[in-house]
Amino acid sequence: MDMLLDLHVHTAISPCSDLALDDILAHARSRGLDGVCITDHDSMDARHLLRRSVQDNGLLVIVGLEYATSQGDFLLFGPFEDLEPGLDAPSMLARVERAGGVAVAAHPCRLRRPVHIDLVAQGLVHAVETLNGRNTVEENRQAQDWAKRAHLPSVGGSDAHTLAELGRSPTRFFQPVSCLADLVAALRQGACAPARALGPLPLVKDGLPVSANQRTVARP
DSSP: OOEEEEEEEOOTTSTTOOOOHHHHHHHTGGGTOSEEEEOOBTOOGGGGGOSOSBOTTSOEEEEOEEEEETTEEEEEESSOTTOOTTOOHHHHHHHHHHTTOEEEEESTTOSSSOOOTHHHHTTOOOEEEEEETTSOHHHHHHHHHHHHHHTOOEEEEOOBSSGGGTTSSOEEESSOOOSHHHHHHHHHHTOEEEOOOSSOOOOEETTEEOOTTOOOOOOO
């Protein structure tokens, strides 16, 4: 049974996000999602706000994090509640590998803090976010080429910071995912692919949604 998950969602725990966890839980199913991954910046604190992974409406919620380094940003899934911020990418990714987790290169081709390609040669990146809801079309195209050359699985993620963005660029999984262990296994096996949800992606500039008559906006 295929499942549709948004792998990249920020709650208000992230200083740049206005998206309340309660709104995610209330609206994700209506966006066609079977699950969401909460990936706040350098924090897994959202886990303290959840009583269980599967909600009453059947929505699966998995807590990961987006880890920032000077060599790129990474979505991490695994036992990383105590992972301290500020590590360099090779050290952090090596710890992810030793822990049996997964590291996804997040929006790797953005001009600001792109992911260094040499990390792939070290075998430390497990998948590439090739459809990011806040990227430009060109940034996503470059990421797709990047993943193909590296022979790595591709995923999608809304990178949602507002309710309007939730579910815009999900990932389709080709095997059941009912917990963190299932997610890690499916990503490592490449049993997934980006899937665009219904409705157009917002206009973006430098990773942020903008209106048609707005041409500049500051990145958080």
